[in-house]
Amino acid sequence: MANLPKIALGAWAWGNDGTFGNNLTAESLKPIFDTAMENELNLWDTAYAYGMGTSEKVLAGFLEGLPRESYLISDKFTPQCADASSASAMKDMIEMQLGLMDLDRFDVYWIHNVSGAPKWTEELAKYFEGKDNVPLLGVSNHNLSEIKQANEILKAHGLKLSAVQNHYSLINRSSEDSGILDYCKENDITFFSYMVLEQGALSGKYDTKHPMPEGSARAEIYNPVLDKLEILNEELKKLADKYGVGMAQIPVAWAIAKETLPIIGVTKENQVLDAVKAANITLTDEEVSSIEKVADSLELNVIRFWEKEMK
Structure with missing residues:
Protein backbone atom coordinates (compact mmCIF):
# COMPACT_ATOMS: atom_id res chain seq x y z
CA MET A 1 0.00 0.00 0.00
CA ALA A 2 1.01 3.63 -0.38
CA ASN A 3 3.26 5.31 2.13
CA LEU A 4 1.41 6.83 5.06
CA PRO A 5 1.43 10.62 5.37
CA LYS A 6 2.88 12.18 8.53
CA ILE A 7 -0.60 13.03 9.85
CA ALA A 8 -4.01 11.35 9.62
CA LEU A 9 -7.19 13.41 9.62
CA GLY A 10 -9.98 12.34 11.92
CA ALA A 11 -13.66 12.43 10.95
CA TRP A 12 -15.00 11.74 14.47
CA ALA A 13 -16.90 15.05 14.61
CA TRP A 14 -18.34 14.40 11.14
CA GLY A 15 -20.67 11.92 12.82
CA ASN A 16 -22.60 14.84 14.36
CA ASP A 17 -23.10 13.02 17.64
CA GLY A 18 -23.10 16.26 19.60
CA THR A 19 -19.64 15.81 21.09
CA PHE A 20 -18.51 19.14 19.71
CA GLY A 21 -21.87 20.86 20.01
CA ASN A 22 -22.20 21.84 16.38
CA ASN A 23 -24.15 20.64 13.39
CA LEU A 24 -21.74 19.95 10.55
CA THR A 25 -23.06 19.47 7.03
CA ALA A 26 -21.50 17.76 4.02
CA GLU A 27 -21.54 21.15 2.30
CA SER A 28 -19.46 22.73 5.09
CA LEU A 29 -17.06 19.77 5.27
CA LYS A 30 -16.32 19.42 1.53
CA PRO A 31 -13.86 22.35 1.37
CA ILE A 32 -12.01 20.80 4.32
CA PHE A 33 -11.69 17.52 2.46
CA ASP A 34 -10.58 19.26 -0.74
CA THR A 35 -7.93 21.34 1.06
CA ALA A 36 -6.52 18.23 2.72
CA MET A 37 -6.31 16.28 -0.52
CA GLU A 38 -4.66 19.23 -2.30
CA ASN A 39 -2.00 19.18 0.44
CA GLU A 40 -1.44 15.40 0.25
CA LEU A 41 -3.04 14.69 3.62
CA ASN A 42 -5.02 11.77 2.27
CA LEU A 43 -5.35 9.37 5.24
CA TRP A 44 -8.87 9.60 6.71
CA ASP A 45 -9.80 8.03 10.04
CA THR A 46 -13.46 7.16 10.62
CA ALA A 47 -15.70 4.58 12.31
CA TYR A 48 -19.28 3.38 12.12
CA ALA A 49 -19.59 4.45 15.77
CA TYR A 50 -19.12 8.07 14.71
CA GLY A 51 -22.80 8.85 14.26
CA MET A 52 -23.84 5.29 13.39
CA GLY A 53 -22.47 5.50 9.86
CA THR A 54 -22.90 9.27 9.42
CA SER A 55 -19.18 10.02 9.34
CA GLU A 56 -18.53 7.17 6.90
CA LYS A 57 -21.35 8.26 4.57
CA VAL A 58 -20.22 11.90 4.49
CA LEU A 59 -16.65 10.84 3.74
CA PRO A 67 -8.96 7.26 -8.08
CA ARG A 68 -8.77 4.60 -5.34
CA GLU A 69 -5.01 5.00 -5.03
CA SER A 70 -5.39 8.73 -4.23
CA TYR A 71 -6.69 8.23 -0.68
CA LEU A 72 -6.33 5.96 2.35
CA ILE A 73 -9.21 4.95 4.62
CA SER A 74 -8.85 3.89 8.26
CA ASP A 75 -12.04 2.36 9.69
CA LYS A 76 -12.90 0.39 12.82
CA PHE A 77 -14.78 -2.58 14.20
CA THR A 78 -16.48 -1.22 17.32
CA PRO A 79 -17.57 -4.18 19.50
CA GLN A 80 -20.46 -2.21 20.99
CA CYS A 81 -21.93 -1.73 17.49
CA ALA A 82 -21.82 -5.43 16.55
CA ASP A 83 -24.31 -8.25 17.13
CA ALA A 84 -22.24 -10.31 19.55
CA SER A 85 -24.66 -13.24 19.23
CA SER A 86 -24.02 -13.60 15.51
CA ALA A 87 -21.32 -15.97 14.28
CA SER A 88 -20.75 -13.64 11.32
CA ALA A 89 -20.64 -10.35 13.29
CA MET A 90 -17.16 -9.40 12.05
CA LYS A 91 -17.94 -10.20 8.42
CA ASP A 92 -21.28 -8.40 8.67
CA MET A 93 -19.72 -5.26 10.15
CA ILE A 94 -16.85 -5.03 7.67
CA GLU A 95 -19.02 -5.68 4.63
CA MET A 96 -21.70 -3.29 5.86
CA GLN A 97 -19.06 -0.56 6.28
CA LEU A 98 -17.55 -1.26 2.84
CA GLY A 99 -21.06 -0.97 1.42
CA LEU A 100 -21.71 2.31 3.23
CA MET A 101 -18.53 3.75 1.80
CA ASP A 102 -18.78 2.06 -1.62
CA LEU A 103 -15.30 0.60 -1.24
CA ASP A 104 -13.79 -2.79 -2.03
CA ARG A 105 -11.19 -2.56 0.76
CA PHE A 106 -9.93 -0.52 3.69
CA ASP A 107 -6.31 0.55 4.08
CA VAL A 108 -6.26 0.33 7.88
CA TYR A 109 -8.78 -1.58 9.97
CA TRP A 110 -8.95 -1.54 13.76
CA ILE A 111 -10.42 -3.27 16.75
CA HIS A 112 -11.76 -0.05 18.29
CA ASN A 113 -11.47 -0.93 22.00
CA VAL A 114 -10.79 -3.81 24.38
CA SER A 115 -14.39 -4.96 24.93
CA GLY A 116 -14.15 -8.68 24.11
CA ALA A 117 -11.05 -7.86 22.10
CA PRO A 118 -9.34 -11.30 22.02
CA LYS A 119 -12.51 -12.84 20.56
CA TRP A 120 -12.91 -10.05 18.02
CA THR A 121 -9.22 -10.09 17.08
CA GLU A 122 -9.56 -13.81 16.42
CA GLU A 123 -12.61 -13.12 14.23
CA LEU A 124 -10.71 -10.35 12.44
CA ALA A 125 -7.84 -12.75 11.77
CA LYS A 126 -10.20 -15.44 10.44
CA TYR A 127 -11.88 -12.93 8.13
CA PHE A 128 -8.64 -11.69 6.55
CA GLU A 129 -6.63 -14.93 6.62
CA GLY A 130 -5.58 -15.85 3.08
CA LYS A 131 -7.22 -12.80 1.51
CA ASP A 132 -5.63 -10.43 -0.96
CA ASN A 133 -5.49 -6.71 -0.14
CA VAL A 134 -5.30 -7.20 3.63
CA PRO A 135 -5.30 -3.76 5.28
CA LEU A 136 -2.95 -2.74 8.04
CA LEU A 137 -4.56 -4.42 11.05
CA GLY A 138 -4.60 -2.45 14.27
CA VAL A 139 -5.90 -2.22 17.82
CA SER A 140 -6.99 0.92 19.63
CA ASN A 141 -7.09 1.77 23.34
CA HIS A 142 -5.11 -1.38 24.24
CA ALA A 163 -0.92 -0.43 13.89
CA VAL A 164 -1.69 0.72 17.44
CA GLN A 165 -3.81 3.78 18.25
CA ASN A 166 -3.83 5.35 21.72
CA HIS A 167 -4.29 8.68 23.48
CA TYR A 168 -0.79 10.17 23.55
CA SER A 169 0.32 13.72 24.23
CA LEU A 170 2.87 15.81 26.08
CA ILE A 171 0.75 15.43 29.23
CA ASN A 172 -0.21 11.77 28.72
CA ARG A 173 2.82 9.67 27.82
CA SER A 174 1.54 6.45 29.39
CA SER A 175 1.95 4.62 26.07
CA GLU A 176 5.62 5.61 26.14
CA ASP A 177 6.28 4.94 29.83
CA SER A 178 4.67 1.50 29.59
CA GLY A 179 6.93 0.39 26.74
CA ILE A 180 4.26 0.43 24.02
CA LEU A 181 6.17 2.82 21.76
CA ASP A 182 9.33 0.70 22.06
CA TYR A 183 7.37 -2.48 21.34
CA CYS A 184 5.86 -0.86 18.26
CA LYS A 185 9.28 0.22 16.96
CA GLU A 186 10.76 -3.23 17.57
CA ASN A 187 7.88 -4.95 15.74
CA ASP A 188 7.40 -2.58 12.78
CA ILE A 189 4.05 -1.35 14.13
CA THR A 190 2.92 2.20 13.34
CA PHE A 191 1.77 4.03 16.47
CA PHE A 192 -1.10 6.43 15.80
CA SER A 193 -1.41 9.12 18.48
CA TYR A 194 -4.76 10.74 19.12
CA MET A 195 -5.69 13.70 21.35
CA VAL A 196 -2.21 15.18 20.95
CA LEU A 197 -3.78 18.60 21.59
CA GLU A 198 -5.82 17.31 24.54
CA GLN A 199 -9.07 18.55 22.97
CA GLY A 200 -7.68 22.08 22.68
CA ALA A 201 -5.96 22.29 26.08
CA LEU A 202 -2.56 22.50 24.34
CA SER A 203 -3.69 24.75 21.51
CA GLY A 204 -3.15 28.09 23.24
CA LYS A 205 -6.85 28.89 22.97
CA TYR A 206 -7.61 28.36 26.67
CA ASP A 207 -6.13 29.70 29.90
CA THR A 208 -7.32 30.71 33.37
CA LYS A 209 -8.90 33.85 31.95
CA HIS A 210 -10.42 31.96 29.00
CA PRO A 211 -11.56 28.54 30.31
CA MET A 212 -13.28 25.84 28.31
CA PRO A 213 -17.10 26.10 28.12
CA GLU A 214 -18.65 24.94 31.39
CA GLY A 215 -20.69 21.78 31.25
CA SER A 216 -18.49 19.99 28.71
CA ALA A 217 -16.57 16.84 29.60
CA ARG A 218 -13.30 18.45 28.57
CA ALA A 219 -13.95 21.48 30.82
CA GLU A 220 -14.31 19.11 33.75
CA ILE A 221 -10.89 17.61 33.04
CA TYR A 222 -8.83 20.62 31.96
CA ASN A 223 -10.32 23.76 33.58
CA PRO A 224 -9.11 22.81 37.10
CA VAL A 225 -5.52 22.58 35.83
CA ALA A 255 4.18 13.74 18.26
CA ILE A 256 5.80 13.39 14.82
CA ALA A 257 9.26 13.83 16.33
CA LYS A 258 8.42 10.93 18.67
CA GLU A 259 7.96 8.77 15.53
CA THR A 260 4.20 8.54 15.96
CA LEU A 261 1.48 9.36 13.45
CA PRO A 262 -0.93 11.90 14.97
CA ILE A 263 -4.63 11.86 14.13
CA ILE A 264 -6.00 15.38 14.00
CA GLY A 265 -9.74 15.96 14.01
CA VAL A 266 -10.74 18.50 11.37
CA THR A 267 -13.90 20.58 11.19
CA LYS A 268 -12.39 23.76 9.70
CA GLU A 269 -10.09 24.41 6.74
CA ASN A 270 -7.57 26.26 8.90
CA GLN A 271 -7.13 23.07 10.96
CA VAL A 272 -5.99 21.26 7.82
CA LEU A 273 -3.59 24.08 6.93
CA ASP A 274 -2.28 24.00 10.50
CA ALA A 275 -1.69 20.26 10.14
CA VAL A 294 8.25 21.07 31.64
CA ALA A 295 5.23 18.84 30.92
CA ASP A 296 6.47 16.13 33.30
CA SER A 297 7.04 18.67 36.07
CA LEU A 298 3.32 19.50 36.08
CA GLU A 299 2.44 15.92 37.15
CA PHE A 305 -12.96 7.49 31.28
CA TRP A 306 -12.45 5.13 28.33
CA GLU A 307 -8.79 4.52 29.18
CA LYS A 308 -6.68 2.78 31.76
CA GLU A 309 -3.03 2.53 32.67
CA MET A 310 -1.13 1.21 29.67
CA LYS A 311 1.12 -1.39 31.33
Missing part, protein backbone atom coordinates in the same frame (compact mmCIF):
# COMPACT_ATOMS: atom_id res chain seq x y z
CA ALA A 60 -17.85 8.38 1.08
CA GLY A 61 -19.65 11.19 -0.71
CA PHE A 62 -16.38 13.09 -1.05
CA LEU A 63 -14.47 10.03 -2.30
CA GLU A 64 -16.91 9.34 -5.10
CA GLY A 65 -15.18 9.42 -8.48
CA LEU A 66 -11.66 9.78 -7.09
CA ASN A 143 -2.40 -1.65 26.89
CA LEU A 144 0.92 -3.38 26.32
CA SER A 145 -0.13 -6.90 27.33
CA GLU A 146 -3.30 -6.61 25.23
CA ILE A 147 -1.27 -5.41 22.24
CA LYS A 148 1.10 -8.37 22.56
CA GLN A 149 -1.86 -10.75 22.82
CA ALA A 150 -3.44 -9.27 19.68
CA ASN A 151 -0.18 -9.67 17.77
CA GLU A 152 0.07 -13.34 18.79
CA ILE A 153 -3.51 -14.01 17.70
CA LEU A 154 -2.87 -12.45 14.30
CA LYS A 155 0.45 -14.26 13.85
CA ALA A 156 -1.29 -17.61 14.39
CA HIS A 157 -3.27 -16.84 11.23
CA GLY A 158 -0.29 -15.72 9.15
CA LEU A 159 -1.02 -12.04 9.75
CA LYS A 160 0.61 -9.35 11.88
CA LEU A 161 -0.33 -6.39 14.00
CA SER A 162 0.63 -3.32 11.98
CA LEU A 226 -5.38 25.54 33.44
CA ASP A 227 -2.94 27.31 35.77
CA LYS A 228 -0.48 24.43 35.29
CA LEU A 229 -1.16 24.22 31.56
CA GLU A 230 -0.30 27.91 31.21
CA ILE A 231 3.26 27.03 32.25
CA LEU A 232 3.57 24.44 29.48
CA ASN A 233 1.82 26.63 26.94
CA GLU A 234 4.37 29.41 27.60
CA GLU A 235 7.12 27.01 26.52
CA LEU A 236 5.12 25.89 23.48
CA LYS A 237 4.63 29.53 22.46
CA LYS A 238 8.39 30.13 22.48
CA LEU A 239 8.85 27.30 19.97
CA ALA A 240 5.85 28.41 17.94
CA ASP A 241 7.35 31.88 17.63
CA LYS A 242 10.71 30.41 16.65
CA TYR A 243 9.17 28.35 13.84
CA GLY A 244 6.66 31.02 12.81
CA VAL A 245 3.58 28.89 13.44
CA GLY A 246 0.62 28.82 15.80
CA MET A 247 1.02 27.19 19.19
CA ALA A 248 -1.17 24.22 18.29
CA GLN A 249 1.37 23.09 15.70
CA ILE A 250 4.08 22.38 18.28
CA PRO A 251 2.40 19.45 20.15
CA VAL A 252 1.64 17.90 16.75
CA ALA A 253 5.23 18.38 15.58
CA TRP A 254 6.33 16.85 18.91
CA VAL A 276 0.30 20.89 6.95
CA LYS A 277 2.48 23.42 8.83
CA ALA A 278 2.98 20.99 11.72
CA ALA A 279 4.09 18.25 9.32
CA ASN A 280 6.82 20.57 8.01
CA ILE A 281 8.35 21.33 11.43
CA THR A 282 11.29 19.24 12.61
CA LEU A 283 11.90 19.79 16.31
CA THR A 284 15.42 19.16 17.60
CA ASP A 285 16.11 16.52 20.24
CA GLU A 286 16.89 19.34 22.67
CA GLU A 287 13.53 21.03 22.00
CA VAL A 288 11.65 17.76 22.46
CA SER A 289 13.46 17.08 25.72
CA SER A 290 12.90 20.63 26.99
CA ILE A 291 9.11 20.67 26.55
CA GLU A 292 8.82 17.14 27.94
CA LYS A 293 10.69 18.21 31.05
CA LEU A 300 -0.95 15.98 35.43
CA ASN A 301 -3.29 13.01 35.09
CA VAL A 302 -5.55 13.39 32.06
CA ILE A 303 -6.37 9.72 31.50
CA ARG A 304 -9.99 9.69 30.37
